[in-house]
Amino acid sequence: MIPATFDYLEVDSADAALAALAEHGDEAKLMAGGHSLIPLMKFRLATPAVVVDIGRISELSYIDDSGGHIAIGALTRHRALETSDLVKAQAPILAHVAGQVGDPAVRHRGTLGGSLAHGDPASDLPAALLALGGSVVVRGPSGEREIAASDFFTGFLETALAPDELMTEVRIPKVPNAKWSYQKFNRRAQDWAIVGVAAVLNGESRVALVNMGATPIQAGAVEAALAAGASIDEASAKAAEGTSPPEDLNGDAEYRAHLAQVLVKRALTEAS
Amino acid sequence: MSDKIRLEMTVNGQSHSADVEPRTLLVHFLRDDLGLTGTNVGCDTSSCGACTIHIDGESAKSCTMLAAQARGANITTIEGLAVSGELHPMQQAFMECHGLQCGYCTPGMVMAATSLLNENPKPSEHEVREGLEGNLCRCTGYHNIVKAVLSASGQSAQGGGA
Numbered sequence: 091m092i093p094a095t096f097d098y099l100e101v102d103s104a105d106a107a108l109a110a111l112a113e114h115g116d117e118a119k120l121m122a123g124g125h126s127l128i129p130l131m132k133f134r135l136a137t138p139a140v141v142v143d144i145g146r147i148s149e150l151s152y153i154d155d156s157g158g159h160i161a162i163g164a165l166t167r168h169r170a171l172e173t174s175d176l177v178k179a180q181a182p183i184l185a186h187v188a189g190q191v192g193d194p195a196v197r198h199r200g201t202l203g204g205s206l207a208h209g210d211p212a213s214d215l216p217a218a219l220l221a222l223g224g225s226v227v228v229r230g231p232s233g234e235r236e237i238a239a240s241d242f243f244t245g246f247l248e249t250a251l252a253p254d255e256l257m258t259e260v261r262i263p264k265v266p267n268a269k270w271s272y273q274k275f276n277r278r279a280q281d282w283a284i285v286g287v288a289a290v291l292n293g294e295s296r297v298a299l300v301n302m303g304a305t306p307i308q309a310g311a312v313e314a315a316l317a318a319g320a321s322i323d324e325a326s327a328k329a330a331e332g333t334s335p336p337e338d339l340n341g342d343a344e345y346r347a348h349l350a351q352v353l354v355k356r357a358l359t360e361a362s
Numbered sequence: 363m364s365d366k367i368r369l370e371m372t373v374n375g376q377s378h379s380a381d382v383e384p385r386t387l388l389v390h391f392l393r394d395d396l397g398l399t400g401t402n403v404g405c406d407t408s409s410c411g412a413c414t415i416h417i418d419g420e421s422a423k424s425c426t427m428l429a430a431q432a433r434g435a436n437i438t439t440i441e442g443l444a445v446s447g448e449l450h451p452m453q454q455a456f457m458e459c460h461g462l463q464c465g466y467c468t469p470g471m472v473m474a475a476t477s478l479l480n481e482n483p484k485p486s487e488h489e490v491r492e493g494l495e496g497n498l499c500r501c502t503g504y505h506n507i508v509k510a511v512l513s514a515s516g517q518s519a520q521g522g523g524a
Contacts, residue, residue: 091406097364098384098430121431128426129407131385141384145431169420193496194481195414195421195474279495280409 093131100143104150104229104258110142111254112231120144120256122165122204125196150203150258153177159264164203164226164257168215169194171202181262183270183290187218190272193280203257206242209249209305211336212282214274216243216306220298221270221288224262230255243305268292271360273353274300277340284340285349287329289357297357302333302350309333312354322362326355369433373398374442382429389413391429392439400440400469404498411497414470414477415439421477423496440469443476452476452514461510463501471497475511484515 099118101107111118119138121127122145130136144150150165153174160180162171171177171188178185191197191205191214205215206226219226219239227236231254242250251257269291274283286300287309295316297309311331315324330347337343366381373396380395392398392415401424404412408426415424416438443450452472455461462468471494478485478493485493490511491504499507512518 092387092390093385095364096384098367098428100430100433124428124431125408125426128387128428132406141428143428143431192408193411194478194493195411195423195496196408198417198420198477199422199427279492 091132093128094134094137096131096138097140098143099140101147103147104256107142107144107147107256108229108231108254110140111256114140114142116253118142120207122201122207123167123199124204125192125200126204126208126210144256145201155180156261159224160262162202162260162262164207164259165201166203166260168192168197168200168202168205172197177262180264180266181222183268183272183288184215184218184222184262186270187214187272187288190214190274196280202260206260207249207251207257209243209245209247210282211243211246211303211305211307212301213306214272214283214286214300217286217288217298217300218272219260219262220306220308221290221296222262222265223290223296224260226257227259227261228252228255229258234258236261240308243307246304248305265290265292269361271357273357273360275349275353285335285346285353287350287353287357289354289361291358291361295358297329297354299329299333299350302330302335302346304334307333309350309354316358322355322358326351326358329354367430369429371432371435371437373437374439384428384430386429387425388415388427388429388432388437389424391432392424392437398439398441402466402469404466404470409496409498410467411470411474411494412467414473414497416473416477419477419480421474438473440472443472450476452479452511455510455514456507459506459510459513461503461507463499463503467497467499467501471499471507475507475514478511479515484517485511487512 117139150163152163154161273287311328329350335343335346370379402412404410413425
């Protein structure tokens with residue numbers, strides 16, 4: 091499978107990327123590691139006229155201690171997250187989840203920002219971001235803005251990123267003492283989760299679901315039940331409330347709703 | 363048709379430059395432009411790992427990369443592992459442990475396995491299996507592949523039930 095033709099533009103700075111977006115508008119698509127975009131282009135589900143390769147912008151690849159949070163450059167690769175001592179100490183669920191994405195070769199190429207901007211409800215990292223209560227920083231023609239994870243995923247493969255904006259940084263609260271769990275259920279190594287659950291318990295409880303709707307979502311009913319003092323059994327029974335799980339060869343909606351309850355229970359039990 | 367772009371990269375220690383269409387996938391550049399057909403195309407969807415190569419020493423799936431993304435990079439393919447006719451220790455181990463049947467997955471397996479040992483020189487059997495999760499062997503010869511990787515790391519395989 092070969093992508094449709096496109097013009098290729100490699101940029102070496104965030105400013106150059108924004109200039110390219112300003113010039114080419116909706117015709118352009120940013121490519122980081124390319125591991126979400128290239129498959130779409132090979133299937134001709136995406137046919138951008140211009141591909142702006144941001145994959146080698148070194149200024150956007152870093153993991154820094156910023157006091158209250160960890161600042162992660164949008165082009166940081168999964169492998170770097172998985173092996174970062176800072177991430178392992180301050181937000182261990184993020185390092186763990188990064189190590190669950192695809193397989194080692196994929197993790198050498200894929201980037202945190204690329205995965206989040208793709209907004210795939212079946213991806214692992216958006217759930218980790220939601221469960222951690224993180225945020226993303228985006229830059230556009232009118233400057234920079236910070237978007238909370240809970241406001242970022244807006245529709246199927248759609249996010250709050252505007253077409254003329256570039257994600258530059260991901261901010262992760264430090265939660266060194268939080269209890270956490272990530273439950274990824276699939277049938278074959280390296281597959282996407284049929285359903286996944288990320289839970290972070292740190293005073294308040296955040297629980298996010300993978301592949302239970304059009305977007306990565308939080309299990310609001312579970313969180314509310316836990317906040318009201320419900321037991322794990324009572325809270326996990328509410329895992330599928332407010333969700334609209336997809337149906338495919340791996341399972342129908344009823345099966346996924348059941349899986350969500352089982353996996354939320356496992357996650358809360360492991361994290362408690 | 364879009365304009366061709368100029369690429370320069372090092373492949374198996376040799377510098378190459380070529381003009382390619384932007385949509386050229388790295389695996390096709392290696393096979394069709396450079397004639398390095400040891401790198402196979404299997405699933406063509408970054409699942410099977412038959413196209414695994416090294417980019418600057420790290421495994422990558424060359425069916426899911428544009429050749430353009432490897433501009434300036436140092437690429438190693440299966441043809442680049444043996445030095446002066448001497449098999450790489452991983453290739454030798456695959457031979458000695460019978461780590462292949464039909465052989466189609468083998469170049470990708472060997473490249474994934476050498477990348478794994480670069481990052482983790484003494485992996486446990488479990489870590490070998492996890493490390494090769496992105497490489498499928500449809501002959502299902504996994505036990506001997508795992509033995510080969512453990513052998514190449516200087517460890518003998520315990521159990522595993524070949």
